[in-house]
Amino acid sequence: MDMEELAEHILDIARNSIEAGATRLTIAVAEDTEENYCCLSVVDNGAGMARELVRRLMDPFFTTKSGKKVKVGLGLPLLKDAVERCGGRMEVHSAPGRGTRVTAEFPYHHLDRAPLGDIAGTIATLLAGNNHLDIFYRYNFNGREMYLDTREIRARLRGVPLDTPEVLIWLRQYLSENEEILHGGEDYEIARRAG
Amino acid sequence: MKSLDELDKLREKLQAEMRIREGQPDTRVTVAMGTCGIAAGAREVVTALLEEMKKRNVKGVTITQTGCAGLCHYEPLVEVEVPGGERVTYVHVDGDKAREIVLEHLVNGQIIKEWTILKK
Numbered sequence: 155m156d157m158e159e160l161a162e163h164i165l166d167i168a169r170n171s172i173e174a175g176a177t178r179l180t181i182a183v184a185e186d187t188e189e190n191y192c193c194l195s196v197v198d199n200g201a202g203m204a205r206e207l208v209r210r211l212m213d214p215f216f217t218t219k220s221g222k223k224v225k226v227g228l229g230l231p232l233l234k235d236a237v238e239r240c241g242g243r244m245e246v247h248s249a250p251g252r253g254t255r256v257t258a259e260f261p262y263h264h265l266d267r268a269p270l271g272d273i274a275g276t277i278a279t280l281l282a283g284n285n286h287l288d289i290f291y292r293y294n295f296n297g298r299e300m301y302l303d304t305r306e307i308r309a310r311l312r313g314v315p316l317d318t319p320e321v322l323i324w325l326r327q328y329l330s331e332n333e334e335i336l337h338g339g340e341d342y343e344i345a346r347r348a349g
Numbered sequence: 350m351k352s353l354d355e356l357d358k359l360r361e362k363l364q365a366e367m368r369i370r371e372g373q374p375d376t377r378v379t380v381a382m383g384t385c386g387i388a389a390g391a392r393e394v395v396t397a398l399l400e401e402m403k404k405r406n407v408k409g410v411t412i413t414q415t416g417c418a419g420l421c422h423y424e425p426l427v428e429v430e431v432p433g434g435e436r437v438t439y440v441h442v443d444g445d446k447a448r449e450i451v452l453e454h455l456v457n458g459q460i461i462k463e464w465t466i467l468k469k
Contacts, residue, residue, distance in 0.1 A: 158377055162387055165382075165386050165392055166384050169382055169383070169416070232384070232388075272396075275393075275395075275396050278395070278396065279382070279392045279395045279396065279414070282380075282395055282412045282413060282414055283379075283412060283413025283414050284413075303357070307431060310353065310356060311356075312360060312364075312368065313364070314360050314364055317412070318360075318363055318401045318411060319398075319410065319413070321356075321359065321363070321401055322399050322412075323400060323403050326396065326399075327351045328356075331350055335413060
């Protein structure tokens with residue numbers, strides 16, 4: 155990638171979840187410029203992993219994937235490296251049959267911090283070819299919050315596949331515009347005051 | 350500004366198009382989305398494909414994704430499979446190439462051979 159983006163790391167983690175059989179993802183990002191805090195998490199309902207596997211996830215080239223496809227095993231180590239470079243920490247919690255939670259916390263103001271980037275593009279890309287995947291996305295910026303639940307969008311589409319190209323384009327623009335408005339502090343359709 | 354009302358109008362338009370296309374097989378465009386593909390720019394390729402398809406009003410195409418194909422040094426990879434046609438794999442695809450693939454391959458039916466590596 156030309157410039158490192160947290161949104162691309164989120165895409166990589168979420169792709170791991172999908173390959174582990176997840177049908178629902180909760181992606182949350184919180185940024186607080188005054189409290190100097192940034193946090194992201196990806197939670198899935200996939201197969202989950204035993205504790206001994208979780209311990210090895212940060213080892214480069216370690217992978218739990220099986221089958222004919224090639225596995226690299228660099229996604230989580232790369233994110234961990236990115237998070238630690240900017241003074242943060244990353245954790246993975248998982249249990250067999252109970253899904254997996256990946257969280258990363260770090261200071262908002264840090265010279266080496268990768269920008270969040272095109273998170274709307276990440277959400278749209280995850281849905282491409284994954285019509286039955288549910289994503290709940292929550293973004294909190296300085297206490298103001300927006301969210302998107304693909305189950306609500308799917309219900310509104312009444313049988314039109316969520317991964318239809320025109321719908322994905324609409325979804326990406328819808329999220330981007332609401333994110334911009336959130337940064338500007340105005341009222342908007344899918345955002346609301348936190349709490 | 351995008352709104353949920355606009356999504357309702359889009360749904361009505363797409364429902365009408367689905368009725369017309371019912372039963373016809375889709376062209377499948379697959380983007381490799383392993384860690385290597387993502388790091389090489391696969392997400393930008395997906396968004397470029399989507400935007401160009403919308404711009405050119407391309408119908409009957411499904412964009413999907415797969416994991417690492419084992420050709421990390423050729424990423425981003427895009428595979429195009431037209432119903433009844435050969436499967437074509439484009440390599441080192443970026444946003445500009447993705448747009449060109451939509452125009453030449455999906456719209457005009459012409460394979461851009463110099464960007465391909467494998468044909469099955």
